[in-house]
Amino acid sequence: MSTQQKTVLFVCSGNAARSQMAEAILRSQDSVRFQAFSAGTQPRDALDPRTVQVLEKMNLSTEGLYPKSLAHFADQTFDFIIT
Numbered sequence: 001m002s003t004q005q006k007t008v009l010f011v012c013s014g015n016a017a018r019s020q021m022a023e024a025i026l027r028s029q030d031s032v033r034f035q036a037f038s039a040g041t042q043p044r045d046a047l048d049p050r051t052v053q054v055l056e057k058m059n060l061s062t063e064g065l066y067p068k069s070l071a072h073f074a075d076q077t078f079d080f081i082i083t
Helices: 018-030 049-057
Strands: 006-012 034-040 080-082
Touching: 006 018, 018 034, 018 049
Parallel strands: 006 034, 006 080
Antiparallel strands: none
């Protein structure tokens, strides 16, 4: 079994809720095997406050989370892209 981390990009439209939650959850559950990222096709200006509230209730870090465009990752490759 390979010990190299797999990269995962979660994509949604605004990158303000669902994909951010998926990134935070995967990071908290298995940051040894996976590097998680998220982006949006039309990123919003800020995270949805409800997303922050839910992640904090789950005791998950929101540090470093902000809406990003797919262009932010244009020069990178990923093992998995989940839409």
